[in-house]
Amino acid sequence: MRSERWWQEASVIDGLFHTPTAYEFIQTTRLLRHDPIFNQVQHWADHFSFESSIQLNFPVSELESLNLVDDKIELKNLMVGLLGIQGALPYSYTQKIKLSPRKQRDEVQKFIGLFNHKLTAQYVDSSLVYNLPVRYEIDQNNHYLTILHALNGFVRQQHQPSDLEDFFAEFSGLMQGQNNNVHALKTMLCCVFKQKIEIKEFIVETFQLNDAQKTSLGGLAKNALGLNTFCGEKVRQVDGKIEVQIGPLTYPHYLDYLPGKGLSEQLRKIFKSWCDPTLHVDVRLILKRTDKKAVQIGANQSLGLGQGTFLMPTLTEDHNEFCYALIREI
Known part of the structure; x- marks a missing residue:
């Protein structure tokens, strides 16, 4: 015969039965399913009894009660079911059951419990299948990272192995099905590089039209102003x-962000993977005023002026004059 206190050696299970309101519903079900006896039955839910709650007050916890009766775990939750404040049935059903005589109330609850038990068990099974954090814990093959990448359209097979895969998964909510904005881009860059980063939009660029792009009379193509015809020889974008x-x-960090260096290439990969391929990106590096270094004769320096060395550095303000094109059309 199964021992009534099979959990007595497990402090977590013991604490669960003493204070069930301190645990979540799915968490409780997962903990109690670890009983070895469950593996001998047809379905794990056969050792549970999910009853409906008739409480209409605001739930302060996910569980109302947890008891072991007749070799079954009776569990009332306030999150899902047919009755109660979160129930699928209207409140009037719960109210009528609460006001009915005790014997009739118990009979109705037992009848509704037959349907409620099956629906709740299906809800638990669905939660274990589609809840990504839970899948990450119990899935032996662990496709958690791939699933998160799928939310934002990032295909790992189309990119070389990179240390940025975890960051793309972390910010999949910002990247999912929407145009990139300054907030999303700034949030991710600050998290990746651990630096203060500002992004300026709508940088004006001027393009000079060559002779082949200028409209001339006598051509066969139709000319439409604003589409393929422009006023003047320059276009502003x-x-x-x-x-x-x-x-x-x-x-030291300033040197790592210079063109061709490690952090600069990492920044380029982020923009190439996330942003519009036609987007032009300039990077402006700001060097602390206390880290400005003057040119020294005989010093082993391979950097040019303005890229980390200065003739007469002023120590009263940060240096922000060095700007280079990170991504630009060839």
Whole structure:
């Protein structure tokens, strides 16, 4: 015969039965399903009895009661069911049952409990299948990262293995099915690089039209102003370029963000993977005023002026004059 206190050696289970309101509903079900006896029955829910709650007050916890009766775990939850404040049936059903005589109330609750038990068990099974954090814990093959990448359209097979995969998964909510904005981009960059980052939008660019792009009389193509015909020889564009300002930086970090360096290439990968491929990106590096270094004769320095070395550095303000094109059409 099964021991009534099979959980007595497990402090977590013991605490669960003493204070069930301190646990979540799915968490409680998962803990109690660890009983070895459950593996000998046809379905795990056969050792449970999910009863309906008739409480209409605001739920302060997910569980109302938890008891072990007749070798079954009776569990009343306030999150899902047919009756109660979160129930699928209208409140009037619960109210009528509460006001009915005790014997009739118990009979009706037992009858509704037959349907409520099956529906609640299906809800638990669905939660274990579709709840991503739970899948991450119990799935032996662990496709959790791939599922999160699928939310934002990031296909790992189309990209080389990168240390940025975890960040794309973390910010999948910001990347999911929407146009990128300054807030989303700034949030991710600040988390990845651990630096103060500002992003300026609508940087004006001016393009000079060559002779082949100019409209001339006598052509066979139709000319439409604003589509393929422009007034003047120059075109201004304000929605195709942004400027990323990073800093103030210390001198070692400043060197890592220079063109071709490690952090600069990592920044390029983020924009190439996330943003519009036609977007132009400029990077402006801000060097702390206390880290400005003057040119020294004989010093082993391979950097040019303005890229970390200065003739007569002023120590009263940060240096923010160095700006380079991170992504630009060739």
